Amino acid sequence: MEEKLTREEVLHVANLARIKLSEEEIEKYQVELKKLLNDVEKINEVEGYDDDILIACWDRNTELREDTEGEMLDPKQVVENAPHHTGNYIEVPVVIGESEGA
């Protein structure tokens, strides 16, 4: 039988990634994600490496840029890309429910 993740495992990773899945997708990803996870398990077979890590290929010092005033993007232009906006603001549904209020 084909190896697969449980339904709950798929729903867990989908929730971590904030993706809603259809029933059909859940079944498909039970198999497909398992294949990828089997691949990454191979890292545990690697031996002989030391403890140093390489976060990025960067062997120079990190220099911060100077804290100076620069040009700012026009907020009106920026919010143009938001699906819903008014003036300089991005519109979103109510985030804090009444029950959570003081």
Added chain:
Amino acid sequence: MKYLNKGIEEIHELLKSKKIKPIDLVEEAFENIESHKELNAYITLNKEEAIQRAKELEDKEVDNLLFGLPIAVKDNIVTKGLRTTCGSHILEPFIPVYDATIVEKIKEKNMIIIGKTNMDEFAMGSSSRTSYFGAPKNPWNPTKITGGSSGGSAATIAARDVLFAIGSDTGGSIRQPASYTGIVGMKPTYGRISRYGLVAFASSLDQMGPMTKNVYENAVLLNALVGKDDKDLTSADREEEDFTRFIGKDIKGMKIAVPNFLMGDIVSEEVKEKIHDTIALLEKNGAIVDRVDVKYLENAMTLYQIIAMGEASSNLARFDGIRYGFQAENVKNIEDIYLETRAQGFGEEVKRRIMVGSYLLSGENAKVYYHKALSIRDDMRKEFKKVFENYDLIIGPTTVTTAYDLTDPMDDPRKSFMDDVLVIPVNMAGLPGMNIPVGFSKDHMPIGMQIIGNSFEEAKIYQLGSFIEKELNLDLVPGGEK
């Protein structure tokens, strides 16, 4: 009269002597693209602005080799006022409000952006078939893939639509499609080119680079793109250099390493044969070529899966349907906007990768997988550095086979990683690497070789690449030029 199949120096002279104008080149580029429409190399064309720009340039002095020349830009690089989709439904309506640093540099040289090229969705894929806008096709045979993820950039160069294209390479996405389409594609050293304005996929691996029909033009374009940028703190502050400076020099005494892993059983006989022929050519001309073992190369794909998927899951968290791009309709609650927008906005390959990536970075897993991958990655880089203590360059095939059929199944989630097994190690170690065409298969599909250099030694790569190019003198125009 056609100009865009000529060398840039000849075109430069024509522009300088006013025998042609930038508008002639722009019009020719759009005619070429129109005549190759079936290749689906572009997601968005920049016609109106390009024509306007070309006309503006008529009054300006032709002051550099790149002046007035058309260029295509991969669609994951932001261009002010010009739609940038990353090949994804979720960014289908997105119009950037600023230019990427690389785009600013292109504009400083008065090059003309012709359009945004097709690509795998968020650069995740190896065949460009994960594009929401349909796959681009290979100019050598339209039933074959272009490779990916910079498939549109590769196709438009191979078809000789334009002179220059920009690609991005996180795990081979410049070099692999360059190999499949018979062009020159360079992934420079990590840090060479500012990543500001490149929509991030895996930030510790991403790097943009030039894709061109020949080595010289590649080096000329790279000259214009590099440099320290305050907006990308990983961009390198290096002394200015001319990447063309070793082109034309002989290769006598050059020491070249061929890692055994790159010539292993996974590589098809046909590809290996061309690499062997090229090695013989180099030896005949005085280069010293040795086979070497480079530890951890066989683990590169696993490291890549962990690092690239992990970083992607974090980078793509920003696509929430609130601030830009597509938003799912008929959803009221904010949590559902995220869930539905991402469900409808991302394609399968992207969903798979960010789900696995989120898992790999969650809680204790970050230590078990991601941290371990960074540790092995460090050792792999040290192994490469050891090789470069004794050798100038590393070579090997770019891909295990030539381009396969567009209709080949896409149901194996591992396939897109396996296609890039030979090109991934370079990104892990931040090294520069370039594809150079070295021949054709029996069915006349291009075969490519990758040349890998030590950090910041792109000029040496161009030296060897131009030597091979000159010696082989291949006819690299689909349909034939000679």
